[in-house]
Amino acid sequence: MAGNSFGALFRVTTFGESHGPAIGCVVDGCPPGIALAADDFSADLARRATGRTRHTSARREDDAIEILSGVYEGVTTGTPIALLVRNTDARSKDYERIATQFRPGHADYTYWQKYGVRDPRGGGRSSARETTMRVAAAVIAKKWLAARHGVRVRGFLAQIGEVVPRGHDWSAVDANPFSWPDALQVGELEAYMDALRKSGDSVGARVTVVAEGVPPGWGEPVYGKLDAELAAAMMSINAAKGVQVGAGFASIVQPGSVHRDVMTPEGFLSNHAGGILGGISTGQDVVVSVAFKPTSSLRLPVQGVDVDGNAVEVVTTGRHDPCVGIRAAPICEAMLALVLMDQALRHRAQCGDVGAVSPRIPARVPGDGHG
Amino acid sequence: MAGNSFGALFRVTTFGESHGPAIGCVVDGCPPGIALAADDFSADLARRATGRTRHTSARREDDAIEILSGVYEGVTTGTPIALLVRNTDARSKDYERIATQFRPGHADYTYWQKYGVRDPRGGGRSSARETTMRVAAAVIAKKWLAARHGVRVRGFLAQIGEVVPRGHDWSAVDANPFSWPDALQVGELEAYMDALRKSGDSVGARVTVVAEGVPPGWGEPVYGKLDAELAAAMMSINAAKGVQVGAGFASIVQPGSVHRDVMTPEGFLSNHAGGILGGISTGQDVVVSVAFKPTSSLRLPVQGVDVDGNAVEVVTTGRHDPCVGIRAAPICEAMLALVLMDQALRHRAQCGDVGAVSPRIPARVPGDGHG
């Protein structure tokens, strides 16, 4: 419980409302001895932030992390690491009207029903602004995973509306504002997004994240399965409506003779499993895809209900993304990294006495949907 | 941690291997005063069991539950409820050969890598036999949810290979061995399955489960979101590769103006959200779909590796299901019921002081993929 914490051993607790004084997190259980400075957070936070291109919300998030604890002379000490970001450029008056309305497709009504009270400014706690701290916490996890295990976590936009990548080139992903893996399509996407924004409507997206270098053995059967925790992690992201691992929903129509990944002493011959069997990593790439719904914050009017139960017309005038999926890749990466970090610590807790296990089958091929 | 427990307050811990002496579970945190007897488990366990039709594994599971604790004079006492099923009809010699082989698509290799030791008999702990206890524990949850909140949980097979239902009739679901919602297609499915079994191959499936009557307000933002926990719950089931809520992956191509479910004082006009917004139930039907991969246990030979690292040919001769999804509906229902039960208790813990909240918007329409 305590719904605002994530992870069992590498445990992240986030707090803060979109338009409150600050957002922040506490990372407990972090291994000591990791070099960490405020600058380490800049790159990933900038990738997630709004206000960088015309394709995302105009709210300018200049998220400067302050490290409040847990770091001494530039290294983690094993005590809780608290990170803080003061909220700036929060125009709460944009939201005055919606304080008395429930916006369709939003959490307004459900928070109201659950708590009997809500902070309506910018969506309050239900705002995607909360994901800033996921990205921040995962910076620490990524550093440890890379240094200790050579794990690399990255992601890309695998679909936007009806558009899917025609090619896959990791080097293209960071070179455009869509985390799109095919440079040749960027112009087409720009036009697509411009038209969408002009229409006042929005569209969904799919993000794929990949972890390379994960050793076999991570994951806790049966309820703490690696894929089960990844599913929860991804579905906890705002606007997520579906999660799949490896072949995912496409495996429904695969014959078993195709789906099962052939093993040879030289390596696996395919990776339909997405790097996980029986809830435990196989040593192949871990591949996860997440479906994001279209944002419901539109300037197109819609029927709604107000807090007195009356029918009202709802028009959202705040600053919003026409496709929330565009900024979701670093968030999905963050959740992937957090799950792996936590499972890595849990694995060595229970199985630290198990030495190198033979035979070890090499990972050779990327997974379904990998790119 | 402690990967074999599920739920925070209504907490289920399962144990047991497929061919060990017994399987069982402990249900801790159960409300006192629920009438409970061994007979209550029979119906759902029979729906899950193999050996009932020619379309499932020939292993005959006659799962008689023994209640070891937590019930006195026919009602739950609030102390842990332990349930036990002795394993019978376990033909371990079927598995002797695979004790030294890693079957492609199975957890053999990953358990070996994680623990350095494994129980190979019938898949040991990774066998779907473990799900028996999920179904058993959920019987208690279903009773309380129905009596206390009028919640009804049920499910059906929504796809098998390429075949999808042409109609939807709940009354058909229990009248055929496939949990199929269209009685007119049953003959077609029988033929499909017979051909599949004859071919020696297998196929995937999709199961949809629905909870009606869930009040608004259940779910713990942000990491304990109702949909996040449902995603973990479903993905923890053997062979699950994908989970979606409401419109799920289909929401990628929906415009926001379509996806957002219009609210009126008389009710919601659609349920693309699948009954969950911001991680909290809306009062509409909760709708979840799960993708199951085709079983990898085939009598068709495949390349594999043995424990000494040599290439081997693997042929599986045990008793297996050509489509594991056929028996998965009661398991998915169980996980849905367990999540709802746990969230219901968590909700009243935190928000028990919040009285009836106005306005309450009626649920009127079933969700996407509902049937």
Next chain:
Amino acid sequence: MAGNSFGALFRVTTFGESHGPAIGCVVDGCPPGIALAADDFSADLARRATGRTRHTSARREDDAIEILSGVYEGVTTGTPIALLVRNTDARSKDYERIATQFRPGHADYTYWQKYGVRDPRGGGRSSARETTMRVAAAVIAKKWLAARHGVRVRGFLAQIGEVVPRGHDWSAVDANPFSWPDALQVGELEAYMDALRKSGDSVGARVTVVAEGVPPGWGEPVYGKLDAELAAAMMSINAAKGVQVGAGFASIVQPGSVHRDVMTPEGFLSNHAGGILGGISTGQDVVVSVAFKPTSSLRLPVQGVDVDGNAVEVVTTGRHDPCVGIRAAPICEAMLALVLMDQALRHRAQCGDVGAVSPRIPARVPGDGHG
């Protein structure tokens, strides 16, 4: 795990080092609708703070709480409440020498052995400064317990060195700097403390805390017993070395015919049990006593070891309390309130369906050691 969180449902996570930028906490799982403002924290924090009298450390803690989240228009919203206190008057240079020394009786050596790195400034994370946030978090719990259940939590110093109270008057407790329950002894204690401070030595103390108005039924047998969690809560306070409930260690020499508290329809005739039987509250006063060791930070030299393994003479020149117990009453109250709050929520989660249970035996007498 995640050793810096306390409580299962009303969950407090603290962070911060004695001489770092700030200390703070996140309170997750708090019921919505509680009126809360920064001023609410002042009284209890002042009771705990150093620098108020000559009998405590000269460090001046002016702990101004900033509420960062979870409160909107003056009431809690059910989302995490983050509280922050900036560290001021932190003279780290006092501690420069001890950065390379392990002080006997302190956590210096053990943190070093555990983490391989430590923040030596003012004891870093092991400083009693951390308890500030326990007191702050408990302010919220006390408000809810009082408003919702009429529970009152208070405490007093029950022994200092060899000195024990001759009388007990609750009204005296807040009227002297020792939380001492007998006004006539205050002069004697002042002289005792002055002599102690002059000697350069320190002494231990015992604090007793009492909760009145706790209804019967709180506590989770068997490992989540109310007294088990109180024991952990109290022993987690810096310098605590022992905990007892009701008659505690004195019950060793009581005959059973004396110890067992006689029940009559008019009420219990004694309270040797300290308000707890079988781990569940009886409805009588909950009474807990805690033993605090003498502080080890003395200006009297002592043999120690430095980080290179050499013998050194250790002299502590920072600002310290000659008797840490003097300020411990509000901290023990805080831990009592946090445990009760958490158990209250857990009780209604599981047993919210259980109505008023007859017969109800009145509480009539305070407990052993109550005063």
Next chain:
Amino acid sequence: MAGNSFGALFRVTTFGESHGPAIGCVVDGCPPGIALAADDFSADLARRATGRTRHTSARREDDAIEILSGVYEGVTTGTPIALLVRNTDARSKDYERIATQFRPGHADYTYWQKYGVRDPRGGGRSSARETTMRVAAAVIAKKWLAARHGVRVRGFLAQIGEVVPRGHDWSAVDANPFSWPDALQVGELEAYMDALRKSGDSVGARVTVVAEGVPPGWGEPVYGKLDAELAAAMMSINAAKGVQVGAGFASIVQPGSVHRDVMTPEGFLSNHAGGILGGISTGQDVVVSVAFKPTSSLRLPVQGVDVDGNAVEVVTTGRHDPCVGIRAAPICEAMLALVLMDQALRHRAQCGDVGAVSPRIPARVPGDGHG
């Protein structure tokens, strides 16, 4: 929550009522590769069992453990280990009368108030019979602690009523029915107990347990402190009313100059701390003492209340121990072992990257109260 589980990573869940069909436990998170057989449990269970001497309850507990899961070919596999003991020699008719009465000093009334229903047979879940499974689970922990870290856990009776040991000899402890460390006093104790039994009354006791060989660094500050978890562990045992570590309550009257354990490169010169500083083990012996109240089950009549609220005379005629502390040493050892095991796994999870840390100060002297 889920009050019937103990431990975070090495997690024990117990179930069962005194006179129900069976008691049992599930041990989750156990490292793989530990040799384990049913015989391993016999010795410790016999030490805890009643019916062995005239000084304990006449109920004959022949507790034969059945291993239901988690062990394959004689070694643990890393999956949950379920242990089962069928209840025998349960004379429920002894308890018929008390089904309608609340016995003073017992959990009858509090269970009734909490749950609105209770199993009165032999105390139901509140019976000390539950501790059988703690002892069983700890057998596994003790094996691992000894093999992996050279830790030895043992205990003795340190006081019974007014009687305290005059000498301390570990070899004497197992040679008498009282776990008494001075062989010369055994005759005196026999007479004492015989007189007590004849009187119909009972008396309290104190048990001390010691863990030798614990390396420095175990324990999770600040709420998961080693001593905090030991306090909870011990206080969760039936009839426990107090817990102390090292000098414990005696430290109240110690000057700080005496209490602080001097450190030299050759070793600590005392162990008033009981092996724990700042919640983390120092490498010295961990020493914990527990106060047990006198049993309230006496054949001496006492006033009580029945379920209809009437005054009644209560006479307990079942089979009971005149001093429950006599059998408590193996239970306290068990809880000490379980806490150490869990903390050991947690330590290597977080700090597994920290290598050998210099300087290492040898443990040289046993702790206060050690013997």
